[in-house]
Amino acid sequence: DTEVTQTPKHLVMGMTNKKSLKCEQHMGHRAMYWYKQKAKKPPELMFVYSYEKLSINESVPSRFSPECPNSSLLNLHLHALQPEDSALYLCASSQDRAGGRFTDTQYFGPGTRLTVL
Amino acid sequence: QKEVEQNSGPLSVPEGAIASLNCTYSDRVSQSFFWYRQYSGKSPELIMSIYSNGDKEDGRFTAQLNKASQYVSLLIRDSQPSDSATYLCAFRTGANNLFFGTGTRLTVIP
Numbered sequence: 001d002t003e004v005t006q007t008p009k010h011l012v013m014g015m016t017n018k019k020s021l022k023c024e025q026h027m028g029h030r031a032m033y034w035y036k037q038k039a040k041k042p043p044e045l046m047f048v049y050s051y052e053k054l055s056i057n058e059s060v061p062s063r064f065s066p067e068c069p070n071s072s073l074l075n076l077h078l079h080a081l082q083p084e085d086s087a088l089y090l091c092a093s094s095q096d097r098a099g100g101r102f103t104d105t106q107y108f109g110p111g112t113r114l115t116v117l
Numbered sequence: 118q119k120e121v122e123q124n125s126g127p128l129s130v131p132e133g134a135i136a137s138l139n140c141t142y143s144d145r146v147s148q149s150f151f152w153y154r155q156y157s158g159k160s161p162e163l164i165m166s167i168y169s170n171g172d173k174e175d176g177r178f179t180a181q182l183n184k185a186s187q188y189v190s191l192l193i194r195d196s197q198p199s200d201s202a203t204y205l206c207a208f209r210t211g212a213n214n215l216f217f218g219t220g221t222r223l224t225v226i227p
Contacts, residue, residue, distance in 0.1 A: 033215075042205055042217035043161065056214065090160055105151065106215055108160040 003027075004109035006091050012115045015081060021112045023074040023091030032074040033106060034066060035090040043090055049074060081116045088113055120144075121218035123206055129224045136193040138221050140206035143187065147208040150182055152191045155203045155220070164204070165191065196225045 004025045013019050023032065031050045035043035048056035049068040057066075063085075065077040074091055088111045094104040120143040130136045138152075149168050153161035165180040167173045167189065173180045179192040189208075193200055203220040 040220075042219055044217075045214060048214070088160075104149075104209075105163060105166055107163065108153075111160045113158075 004091055004093055004107055006089075006109040006112050008112060009110065010113045010115075012117065013078065013081065014117050015083070017081075018077070018079045020078065021076040021089055021091075021114075023076075023093075023109055024072055025093040025107075025109075026072055027093065027095075027107070028071075029093035029095050029107075030071060031094045031104065032068060033092040033094075034074070034076050035092065035108075037088045037090055037111075039087075047076075078114075081114075083116050086114055086116045121206060121208060121216050123204075123218035123221050125221070127222040127224060129226055130196050132196060132198060132225055132227050134196050134225075136196045136200065136223055136225070138191040138193075138204050138206070138223070140189045140191075140218050141187055142189070142208050142216075144208065144210060144216075145187065146210055147184075147187075149209045150180070150189045151207045151209070151215070152178075152180060152189075153205040153207060153217075154200075155205060157202075161205055193223075196223075198225045198227050201225050 007022045034046040037043045046060045047066040052068045063080050067075040090111045091109040092106040094106045122141050124139040151166045152164040154164050155161045167180040167182045177194045181190045201224050203222050205220045206218045207215050
């Protein structure tokens with residue numbers, strides 16, 4: 001089973017709202033990722049958690065706040081977003097096996113389509 | 118600066134033909150390479166991964182890697198209308214970063 005789930009599927013929020021995106025996997029993967037994808041563009045990495053610790057933050061604005069409560073869950077907290085933040089937000093996971101194996105494959109969830117009004 | 122360039126699309130092929138998708142990358146330490154397929158409005162789906170020079174075949178798909186030329190390609194044999202999608206190549210260095218190309222839009226014409 002290579003399933004990564006994301007909720008909600010769609011989210012519409014105003015610029016003053018606070019909302020959260022959720023991601024879950026039960027494959028025993030120890031690395032989880034958030035990507036942002038604008039229309040007709042490739043996914044752009046935002047954050048990486050490895051063994052529940054934030055390992056990569058690609059200079060993402062502080063209005064995006066990631067959280068990894070446990071090895072199966074990944075959240076992205078949103079606050080005071082701008083209309084240009086409207087995009088497809090993708091979660092992915094990979095095994096991240098100890099020893100730094102570079103053959104890890106990332107599996108993507110279905111994404112959350114976010115619209116900021 | 119890590120860059121991935123894909124052959125500019127869109128690419129149209131007739132049903133049953135071979136579709137050829139190409140990708141070059143700039144980072145010489147890249148160690149693993151992936152092809153993802155993305156249907157409109159959906160998330161990327163892994164098609165192939167390749168780590169060693171040469172060819173790797175899986176059904177109608179063949180990935181080819183040439184690390185000396187920093188080149189990776191994907192051949193789709195007997196193309197079907199259901200193969201119509203955007204194909205993203207990606208490479209990974211030793212860290213967890215995955216760098217994507219801009220994608221090539223493929224249309225298979227019945």
